[in-house]
Amino acid sequence: MKDILNDLNEEQRVAVTATEGPVMVIAGAGSGKTRVLTYRIAHLINKGIDPFHVLALTFTNKAAREMKDRIIKLLGSSESANVWMGTFHSVFARVLRVEGQKLGYPSNFTIYDTDDTKRVIKAIIKDLQLDDKAYQVSYVYHRISSAKTSLITPEDYIQSPEIQEQDKSANKPLLGMIYQAYRKRCFQSAAMDFDDLLLNTYKLLRDFPEALYKYQHKFEYILVDEYQDTNYLQYLIVKMLAANNENLCVVGDDAQSIYAFRGANIQNILSFRKDYPEAQVYKLEQNYRSTKLIVEAANQVIKNNKNRIFKEVWTHNDQGHKIQVFRAITDGEEGMLVAGSIFEQRMNTHSPNEAFAILYRTNAQSRSFEESLRKLNIPYRIFGGISFYQRKEIKDVLAYFRLIINNKDEDALLRIINYPARGIGKTTIEKLQVIAEETGRSLWDTLESPGRGHFNEGTFQKLSAFATMIRSFSAMLGKKDAFELARHIMHAAGIKRELEEDKTPEGVNRSENVEELLNAIKEFATAPTPGPSPLEGEELELRASLADFMKDIALLTDADVEDKTNTDKVSLMTVHQAKGLEFPFVYIVGLEENLFPSIQSLNDRSDLEEERRLFYVAITRAQQRLFLSFAENRYRWGNLTFCEPSRFLEEIPQELLEFPRKASPPRPTFHPKDNFSDIITPKAPKINIPGHYKKVIGTQSPAGSVPASQEPMVEVFPGQEVEHPQFGKGKVLAVDGQGANKKVTVFFAGIGQKQLLLKFARLKVVTHDT
DNA sequence: ACCGTATTCAGCGCG
DNA sequence: TGAATACGGT
Numbered sequence A: 001m002k003d004i005l006n007d008l009n010e011e012q013r014v015a016v017t018a019t020e021g022p023v024m025v026i027a028g029a030g031s032g033k034t035r036v037l038t039y040r041i042a043h044l045i046n047k048g049i050d051p052f053h054v055l056a057l058t059f060t061n062k063a064a065r066e067m068k069d070r071i072i073k074l075l076g077s078s079e080s081a082n083v084w085m086g087t088f089h090s091v092f093a094r095v096l097r098v099e100g101q102k103l104g105y106p107s108n109f110t111i112y113d114t115d116d117t118k119r120v121i122k123a124i125i126k127d128l129q130l131d132d133k134a135y136q137v138s139y140v141y142h143r144i145s146s147a148k149t150s151l152i153t154p155e156d157y158i159q160s161p162e163i164q165e166q167d168k169s170a171n172k173p174l175l176g177m178i179y180q181a182y183r184k185r186c187f188q189s190a191a192m193d194f195d196d197l198l199l200n201t202y203k204l205l206r207d208f209p210e211a212l213y214k215y216q217h218k219f220e221y222i223l224v225d226e227y228q229d230t231n232y233l234q235y236l237i238v239k240m241l242a243a244n245n246e247n248l249c250v251v252g253d254d255a256q257s258i259y260a261f262r263g264a265n266i267q268n269i270l271s272f273r274k275d276y277p278e279a280q281v282y283k284l285e286q287n288y289r290s291t292k293l294i295v296e297a298a299n300q301v302i303k304n305n306k307n308r309i310f311k312e313v314w315t316h317n318d319q320g321h322k323i324q325v326f327r328a329i330t331d332g333e334e335g336m337l338v339a340g341s342i343f344e345q346r347m348n349t350h351s352p353n354e355a356f357a358i359l360y361r362t363n364a365q366s367r368s369f370e371e372s373l374r375k376l377n378i379p380y381r382i383f384g385g386i387s388f389y390q391r392k393e394i395k396d397v398l399a400y401f402r403l404i405i406n407n408k409d410e411d412a413l414l415r416i417i418n419y420p421a422r423g424i425g426k427t428t429i430e431k432l433q434v435i436a437e438e439t440g441r442s443l444w445d446t447l448e449s450p451g452r453g454h455f456n457e458g459t460f461q462k463l464s465a466f467a468t469m470i471r472s473f474s475a476m477l478g479k480k481d482a483f484e485l486a487r488h489i490m491h492a493a494g495i496k497r498e499l500e501e502d503k504t505p506e507g508v509n510r511s512e513n514v515e516e517l518l519n520a521i522k523e524f525a526t527a528p529t530p531g532p533s534p535l536e537g538e539e540l541e542l543r544a545s546l547a548d549f550m551k552d553i554a555l556l557t558d559a560d561v562e563d564k565t566n567t568d569k570v571s572l573m574t575v576h577q578a579k580g581l582e583f584p585f586v587y588i589v590g591l592e593e594n595l596f597p598s599i600q601s602l603n604d605r606s607d608l609e610e611e612r613r614l615f616y617v618a619i620t621r622a623q624q625r626l627f628l629s630f631a632e633n634r635y636r637w638g639n640l641t642f643c644e645p646s647r648f649l650e651e652i653p654q655e656l657l658e659f660p661r662k663a664s665p666p667r668p669t670f671h672p673k674d675n676f677s678d679i680i681t682p683k684a685p686k687i688n689i690p691g692h693y694k695k696v697i698g699t700q701s702p703a704g705s706v707p708a709s710q711e712p713m714v715e716v717f718p719g720q721e722v723e724h725p726q727f728g729k730g731k732v733l734a735v736d737g738q739g740a741n742k743k744v745t746v747f748f749a750g751i752g753q754k755q756l757l758l759k760f761a762r763l764k765v766v767t768h769d770t
Numbered sequence B: 001a002c003c004g005t006a007t008t009c010a011g012c013g014c015g
Numbered sequence C: 001t002g003a004a005t006a007c008g009g010t
Helices: A010-017 A033-046 A061-075 A078-082 A088-103 A114-127 A137-149 A154-159 A161-169 A175-188 A194-207 A209-218 A232-242 A292-302 A331-349 A363-375 A392-405 A410-416 A426-439 A443-448 A457-476 A482-492 A495-501 A505-526 A546-551 A605-619 A676-680 A690-700
Strands: A023-027 A054-058 A084-087 A110-112 A191-193 A221-224 A248-252 A280-284 A323-330 A356-360 A380-382 A570-574 A583-588 A622-636 A639-642 A721-724 A728-736 A743-748 A752-757
Touching (some): A010 A033, A023 A033, A033 A054, A033 A078, A033 A221, A033 A248, A054 A232, A061 A078, A061 A084, A088 A194, A088 A209, A110 A114, A110 A194, A114 A137, A114 A191, A114 A410, A137 A175, A154 A175, A161 A175, A191 A194, A194 A232, A292 A605, A292 A622, A331 A583, A331 A622, A356 A363, A392 A482, A392 A495, A392 A546, A426 A443, A457 A482, A482 A546, A495 A505, A505 A546
Parallel strands (some): A054 A084, A221 A248, A323 A622, A380 A570, A583 A622
Antiparallel strands (some): A622 A639, A728 A743, A743 A752
16 A cells, blocks of 8 residues: 555645644645545544544535545545545434434424525515515525524524614514524424524534434544634534544635635634644645746735734745736626637637636626627536526425425425415415414314315315325335336326426426436436445435435535536636636636625625635636736616726736736727726726717627617517527517517417517517528 | 516525 | 516406
C-alpha cells in the first residue's frame, strides 16, 4: 500500500494526521480542503479505525457522494462505504426513523420540504382568517424557521415580551399562534420539516441519555465540512455528539460564509477555540486553483472585512492575465459583451464551453446572457430554477405515495383529494376539515367514515370511492415493489390519463417528467443502492419498496439529479450555486451598487460583509481568467434604471484590472474619455432619456425579447400566415386594438383558435418568397 | 368547476 | 417585465 500522506503538502499532512482531539482547519479557497477531508478519513481507516465509527457531515449530498467516491478510489476498497457520510439532514433523518418513536413519531414520518411547509403555513393563515398580506408566507416561514433553529418553542415565542413586541411593531402580532398551529399540524400529520430533522435530533440527544450514549459511541470520529455554514442547532448537535471523546474535526473558511441570511452562524467557526481551548487550529493557505493575480485580487477584496480570521492565501501558480472589466450601456449590451468575450476566448484558447461560467447575484439576471449566448450559438446550461422534484406534476404524484405510506399526512391528502378532478370540491373539503376538527380525528379518518348525515349520497360515494382506492394502494405497499406500485397508481388513479389529455407543449413536458419519475423509480427498484451500515433497528428488505424510495426523496435537490444531456456547455448560475465549483474562465456580471452588493445589504455592516464574502467566493472560482462586468442602465421590474458601478470594483487594485475598449459585435464605439475613474465615480448621470437607448436595444434584442419601443414587431393583418414559437404555424383571423394592446386572433392547426397580445406573442410572419 | 383577466410582487437557497 | 396567484363571471 502506498503511503497516501505523500500526496499532501506539509500543511495538509499535519491537518490530516492530527486525528485525536478537537481540530479546526481553516482552509482558504482552492487550498485542497476536500483533499484534506478525504485523506483524513482514509488515514483514519488506514490506522485501523472502523469506518462504521466515522461520521462525516457535508454541506450537500453531492459533496458526500463525491468524497465517498474519492476515498474508495484512494483506498482501493469499498470498505469506506461504511463511513457515515452525508448531510446533517440525511444522516439524522435516518437516525430519527429508528429513534423517532421516543419523540412520538412513527418511523414512516413524512419529510416536508420547503414547498410543503409553505403550503401548510398558507393553509393555516387562511384557516385563522388572517390577512395574507400582513402575514406573508415566506416571512412567516422564516420566522418559524429561525425560532426553531434558536430553540424557541411556540410557547416561548408567545410568552416572550421581546418577541411579541417585535411582532406587534411589524404588525404581525399573531405569528406565535401560527407557529403553534403549524407545529401541531405537522406533528399530527406525522411530518417533520427540515428544521424539525435537526431540532428533533437535538431533543433526542438532550432528553434521552441512552440515545446520547449510543450515538456518542457510534460516532467516535466526527468531521464537519463547510463548518462556516452550520447553524446553531447543527452546532449543538455536533457538540453533544463529540462531547465524549472530542475527536472532532471541523473544516471551513470564514471568508466563504455566505449563508448567514438563512441562519448559518459564522460565530460557530470564530468561537471554536473558546469551545475547545485545547483545539489544534491549522490553516491551509496555499492555493492550487488560481493565478497569482486572481488570488491577489481576492485577498485585497476580503481585506475590507473586519470580522474575519486572519489568513494570507498565496500561490505558486503563474502570474496570469489581468482581470478584464467590461462596462456596458445596458444589461442587454452586457450580455453581448460577455457572450462575445466567451466566443473570442474559446477561439483563442481552444477551450471547451464547459470551461466558462457566468456568475450573477440574482437568478433574474440570466436572461440577457441566455439571449446573447443563443445568438452566438454558444450552448449553455442554467443552474437553479425549479428542481425536478419541485415540479408540480411530480409533487402531485409523490403526494399519492406520501399518503399511502403515511395516511396522517394531511398536506398530501389535500393535494390529491381532487387531483385528478373527481368532484370533491372546496365545499366538501372544508366540511371534512370542520368535522375532523370537531371530532378530533385526522382528516383521513374523517374522510374514510365521515359519519351519517353530513354529506349527500353523491358526495359520499365520491369520498368512499377515493378512500377505497387509497386503501387498496396502501395494501399493495408490502406486496409490490416500488416501480410496480408506482405504475399501478399512475394508471388506477387516472393520473396518466389526466396528463396525456393535455396536448399543449407544457402538458407534454409534464407528462414526460412524470415518465422520468417512473424511470427513476424503476432504476431504484431494480438496483437498490447499497446503503451504508444498517442502523440497529433498521429493517432490511429484499426488494426496494415505494416506502424506501420515498424515505429521503424530500432531501434530494437539483444537484442530485444528474443531467445526462449536459456535456459541453457554458454554465450560468448564481454565485451561491457556484460555491465549491471552479472554472478556467469566470465572468462575474452585474457588478453594480444595489445589485451586487444587493440593496438589502447596504444598511448593515454584517450584511455588507456577507456580500463581500460572496464576491470573494465568486472571484476564487476562477482558475485562469477572470472577467467582471457591469451595466450603467438595467431593466429592473420593468423599467430602465440607472446603475452605479459596484464598490467592490474599487476594492480591487487598479493595476490588476484592464478595460478593453473594444466592443464585441458591431456597436457604436465609446468615447476615449470613458476610462475607469470616470466609471467608478460617475458624476452626474449623463443621459437617461429612454429614447437614446431604444436604438441600442432595438438592434440587439433578438426576436424573442420584448422591445422597448411601441411599434409592434410585426405587421399583421387578417389572412396572413404567422408562426408562434409554441403553437407553430397559424392563420390570422382578426386584429383588434391599438398600439401596445393590439390583439390578434390566430387559428393554429391542431390547436385551435387563440387570442394573443401582439406585444408578447413573439409572432413571426411566414413569408412566401417566390 | 373552470376559464380568462386583474393584480401583485420582485434576494441569495443547503436540506 | 413576467410569473404566480386571486378574483369574478359563466
